[in-house]
Amino acid sequence: MNRIAFEELAALTSVAARHDENAVSRAHGEGALLSLRDVHLSYGDTPVLKGIDLSVRRGQAVSIIGPSGSGKSTILRCINGLIAPQAGEIYVDGIDVRAQKTDAQRIALRKRIGFVFQQFNLFPHLSVLDNLTIAPMRVLGRSRAQAESDAHALLAKVRLADKAKAYPGALSGGQQQRVAIARTLAMRPDLILFDEVTSALDPETVGEVLNVIGELADEGQTCVLVTHEMRFAEEISDEVFFTEGGVIVERGTAQQLFHYPAHERTRFFLQRARGEDRAGRALRRA
Numbered sequence: 230m231n232r233i234a235f236e237e238l239a240a241l242t243s244v245a246a247r248h249d250e251n252a253v254s255r256a257h258g259e260g261a262l263l264s265l266r267d268v269h270l271s272y273g274d275t276p277v278l279k280g281i282d283l284s285v286r287r288g289q290a291v292s293i294i295g296p297s298g299s300g301k302s303t304i305l306r307c308i309n310g311l312i313a314p315q316a317g318e319i320y321v322d323g324i325d326v327r328a329q330k331t332d333a334q335r336i337a338l339r340k341r342i343g344f345v346f347q348q349f350n351l352f353p354h355l356s357v358l359d360n361l362t363i364a365p366m367r368v369l370g371r372s373r374a375q376a377e378s379d380a381h382a383l384l385a386k387v388r389l390a391d392k393a394k395a396y397p398g399a400l401s402g403g404q405q406q407r408v409a410i411a412r413t414l415a416m417r418p419d420l421i422l423f424d425e426v427t428s429a430l431d432p433e434t435v436g437e438v439l440n441v442i443g444e445l446a447d448e449g450q451t452c453v454l455v456t457h458e459m460r461f462a463e464e465i466s467d468e469v470f471f472t473e474g475g476v477i478v479e480r481g482t483a484q485q486l487f488h489y490p491a492h493e494r495t496r497f498f499l500q501r502a503r504g505e506d507r508a509g510r511a512l513r514r515a
């Protein structure tokens with residue numbers, strides 16, 4: 230058995246053993262796929278997350294908005310176990326993220342959590358099709374035929390059916406990001422984390438990427454989005470969290486948070502964000 234296959238097997242066994250239903254219901258609000266309780270994280274002496282509480286039910290789309298440096302990316306990295314907070318609880322579908330200490334356990338966790346970044350991180354030396362099939366074949370043990378058939382279906386879904394043979398370097402930013410989303414979907418994750426996935430794109434390709442994410446949310450894909458696209462966040466989010474300085478200042482439905490913010494800091498942030506939105510659109514028209 231090769232090393233990866235062995236690690237996967239070990240990981241799956243340990244996840245099955247760990248699945249304690251009582252712990253799940255203790256740790257979660259009813260029906261939550263993801264929950265964070267009082268999560269604290271510091272880099273050295275600098276506190277970055279100061280008690281984050283957040284939960285997401287299966288099928289929900291949730292957005293995190295807030296100024297740069299407020300801890301949004303750090304929250305996402307804690308959720309998929311890329312970094313470990315010093316205190317608090319994080320559960321994903323009953324899995325205690327902080328207890329996943331071995332490489333095998335972490336691999337098992339990350340199979341269930343997709344992460345789409347601002348930089349697409351596609352393999353430049355692989356075709357679009359191979360970018361989509363490599364992980365399902367190596368990590369999930371899919372046959373090539375199965376992986377390729379899935380990949381073609383996903384490329385059609387992100388409206389890139391004709392790009393299977395292309396290499397990432399030949400695609401626009403928006404197309405590459407849609408490939409990155411399809412690649413994430415190929416792992417059939419329970420939860421997808423999107424970290425400012427349109428921030429590095431040319432303005433004219435932002436819409437095509439947001440459309441794809443919007444469709445996923447409509448179909449009931451559970452997702453957490455960090456985004457500067459306020460109108461998009463308002464449209465697709467079941468719940469919105471506003472962070473500043475490592476705390477969640479305010480949370481609510483999109484309607485509440487965007488139209489009736491309770492906190493002065495939220496109002497101030499939204500005013501500025503809308504100003505930038507208008508300036509950006511004016512620039513794009515010019």
Ligand SMILES: Nc1ncnc2c1ncn2[C@@H]1O[C@H](COP(=O)(O)OP(=O)(O)O)[C@@H](O)[C@H]1O
Pocket residue numbers: 272277295296297298299300301302303304
């Ligand atoms: N690896 C790191 N080492 C030290 N400080 C970090 C590190 N990563 C992030 N930070 C700091 O943590 C804070 C929150 O960062 P981040 O989560 O990236 O914010 P956001 O995504 O909201 O812009 C920032 O002040 C940032 O400088």
Ligand SMILES: [Mg+2]
Pocket residue numbers: 301302303424425
């Ligand atoms: Mg960030």
